[in-house]
Amino acid sequence: MKPQNSRRPDDKTRDPDHPRNPGDLTRREWLAGAGAGTAALLLERDPLRAAVRSGGTPVQQASTVVFTNTTVANPDTVQDDVALAVEGNLIAAIGPTDEVLERYPGAETYDGRGKALFPGLINCHAHMRAVVARGFNEDFGFPNTANLAISPASLLEGEEGNLMVQVAALEAITTGTTTIVEYTGNVQRQAGVLADSGLRCVLAEGIRDAENVPGPMSTQAMARTVSETPRFSERLRDEGMQRINDLFSSWHGARNGRITVFPAASLVETSSPELLRAVRDFAETNDLGYTIHLNQSRAEYEFMVMHHGLRPSEYLDRHDFLGPRLFAAHARYVNHEEIALLGSSGTIISHQAGMAANRGISPPIPELRTAGCPIALGTDNNTNDVFEVMRTALLTERIRRNRDGDEVPGLQPQPEDILADATQGGALAVQQPDALGTLEVGKKADLIVVDTLRPHLVPAGRIISALVHCGHPGDIESVMVDGRFVMRDREVLTMDAGAILREADAVGRRIWGRVLEASPLNVPRLTRNG
Numbered sequence: 001m002k003p004q005n006s007r008r009p010d011d012k013t014r015d016p017d018h019p020r021n022p023g024d025l026t027r028r029e030w031l032a033g034a035g036a037g038t039a040a041l042l043l044e045r046d047p048l049r050a051a052v053r054s055g056g057t058p059v060q061q062a063s064t065v066v067f068t069n070t071t072v073a074n075p076d077t078v079q080d081d082v083a084l085a086v087e088g089n090l091i092a093a094i095g096p097t098d099e100v101l102e103r104y105p106g107a108e109t110y111d112g113r114g115k116a117l118f119p120g121l122i123n124c125h126a127h128m129r130a131v132v133a134r135g136f137n138e139d140f141g142f143p144n145t146a147n148l149a150i151s152p153a154s155l156l157e158g159e160e161g162n163l164m165v166q167v168a169a170l171e172a173i174t175t176g177t178t179t180i181v182e183y184t185g186n187v188q189r190q191a192g193v194l195a196d197s198g199l200r201c202v203l204a205e206g207i208r209d210a211e212n213v214p215g216p217m218s219t220q221a222m223a224r225t226v227s228e229t230p231r232f233s234e235r236l237r238d239e240g241m242q243r244i245n246d247l248f249s250s251w252h253g254a255r256n257g258r259i260t261v262f263p264a265a266s267l268v269e270t271s272s273p274e275l276l277r278a279v280r281d282f283a284e285t286n287d288l289g290y291t292i293h294l295n296q297s298r299a300e301y302e303f304m305v306m307h308h309g310l311r312p313s314e315y316l317d318r319h320d321f322l323g324p325r326l327f328a329a330h331a332r333y334v335n336h337e338e339i340a341l342l343g344s345s346g347t348i349i350s351h352q353a354g355m356a357a358n359r360g361i362s363p364p365i366p367e368l369r370t371a372g373c374p375i376a377l378g379t380d381n382n383t384n385d386v387f388e389v390m391r392t393a394l395l396t397e398r399i400r401r402n403r404d405g406d407e408v409p410g411l412q413p414q415p416e417d418i419l420a421d422a423t424q425g426g427a428l429a430v431q432q433p434d435a436l437g438t439l440e441v442g443k444k445a446d447l448i449v450v451d452t453l454r455p456h457l458v459p460a461g462r463i464i465s466a467l468v469h470c471g472h473p474g475d476i477e478s479v480m481v482d483g484r485f486v487m488r489d490r491e492v493l494t495m496d497a498g499a500i501l502r503e504a505d506a507v508g509r510r511i512w513g514r515v516l517e518a519s520p521l522n523v524p525r526l527t528r529n530g
Contacts, residue, residue: 061485062108063088068097070112071452073463074119074438075420084117086445089256089483094441110478114453116463118419119439120178120200120446120481121386122426124350125291125329125378128168128182128190129153129161132511134382138358139523142297143218149519155511165190167504168384169197170497174490175385175473178446178481179430181350181378183264183291183329188247195255198486198494200446202430204262204291205247207240207279208270209233215267217299222306230307232272241278248286258482260430265292265321268312269303273319283325289431291350292316294328301333313338322347327376327429332356332363339364343371348429351421353393355380362396366404366412376425377418386422387473394418394468415468449478 065086072079072094083100085093085107093100101107130137132152140146156164165182172180182194183204194201211231214221244263252261263279265271271292283290295301295312304312313334316322322345329350334342342349349368356363369375377389394413402409427437435444452463454475460466467475479487486494 062106064092064104064107065110065483066100066104066107067110067112067115067117067449068101071116071463072439073116073467074440075416075424075464076438078463083112084439084447086480086483089445091439091441091443091445094439110449112449114451115477116450116452116467117439118176118448118450118467119423119437120448120479121176121390121422122179122376122430122436123172123177123378123384123386124181124327124376124426124429125352125380126168126172126180126182126384127184127381128165128180128194128384129156129184130381131164131168131171131384132156132508136521137382138355142359143216143221146521147519148515148521150515152511152515155514156507160507162190162193163500163504163507165193166197166495166500169194169199170492170495170500172199172384172386173197173479173487173492173494174476175387176448176476176479177384177386178448178479179426179436180384181262181291181430185266186243188243188250191247191251191259195251195259196494198481198484200258200436200444200481202260202262202289203247203251204264205240205244206264206266207237207244207275208266209237209240209272209275210270211236213270213303215270216293216296217267217269217303218297219299222299222303230269232274234274237272237275237278240275241282244279244282252286256482260288262288262430263290265290267293267300268295268315269300276316276319276321280321280323280325287431289325289327289429291327291329292321294331295333295338296330298333311335311338313341317341317345324348325431329378329380330356330363331368332359332361334364334368336367339367339371339373342368343373346372346374348374348376348425350376350378350429351393352378352380352389353396354383354385354389357392357396362400364400365393365397366401374425374428375421376429377422385473387471387476390415390418390422390468393421415462415465418468419464445480445483447480448476449480450475451477 067084069081070084072082072084079094082094083097084091085100085104093103137144179200181202181204183206185206187203187205191203209232211233212228213230248261251259263282265275265279279290301311304310304315308315310318322341324346327348327350330352331349351363351365365375377386377393379386379389394415397413398410401412424437427433436446439447450467452458456470457466457475477490478485486492
């Protein structure tokens, strides 16, 4: 299915002589407008071009910014006491500060002494509305075994789903993410809010065509469906592909290219061969990546063997879904044969190390690397902090390698490897390796500024090692996306963080009050000795 021509949200007509200042909008007006794709009420469609502080004061930024006397840290190279110039949305120069300032005499300067610039982090797997289940969903296995009488997400009213997305975007920005893959069904609902956050976004529309297969698969669900052959619906498949097409027509390339759209199959167990073919064909026709959840649970692979005679990766291989455009999320329970298929096809694995650890599993990342799979990082549900995921990914992979017999435990991976996963691996997954992932001349100016004069970061023999092992997200002072600051001096410039958090707190208290009243949680605590 080829995309139809349609006007993008940022092409809609507005009166340039009588703009409405974003500071005059209530948060509810702004959210409602963005959620409906009518955020042209804003002074500029892209808040990166017209950021406004919470008090309504416009934030001015020059078209050229030079970070002076700083450290530029890439996974493979660290340059000390240099300057980095940003012109427009690109990195224009890296070199001695005097030389760069001479080349750009009228530039705005950012004092980089005691700072280090890192490539912006790329989150390849997020479900941002799921922050509503924070402090619960992490602790009861997967799929969740708490058996709540009421789902917290079902109690979100009106625009409150987009409010959760804003909370997630705030967390992403303040923890150093510059690109995020939001992967869900009907992602159009939050497209405007996400675009207005200032993040670089991949909107991945997840579709399914199984009529009688619940998902994600659980032991209980498998028991209910064990005697029933999976049925697939052409109508559901066509409706899903139409949503992808509509989203692509409306949003792909919007906001100066900051927003891209990928097709996605939701789950292996809910996807027919025809759906897999349609998703991949759409991606190849439009030069896109695509994604799927893969091997999340034992129940998933048991279901696939029971009904299809194949493990999940074998099913995808049989139907020509694997390949270098695919970034598959999780791969927690892949076996040796599946690892070989994934590696030989060049399939990228998005590793949600924090959520995997919450589920009590460490995926076979060392074997996947050896087989040839590039690795990227993601967060999954509830949190959007890739900074912390880096540390978890490093530690859990070292433990896995020790278990698997590394001669000297603790040597691999190195922090530089994990930073590469979070930046270069992510850039490969979102099909932008030539534009993102490292700080190099000619690449997009997506970067984070880290304050290195912190008690846990000095002294530091290697700044990348110190940051991954000892750093905190609070060390991040500023964040730039596409050449514009979305956070500066720890203040987010594209959203009213205080108002959003106050409202989200009130919504959360209302929802969890009702949830816990209906079914108090039985937390499976350990028995205390002594």
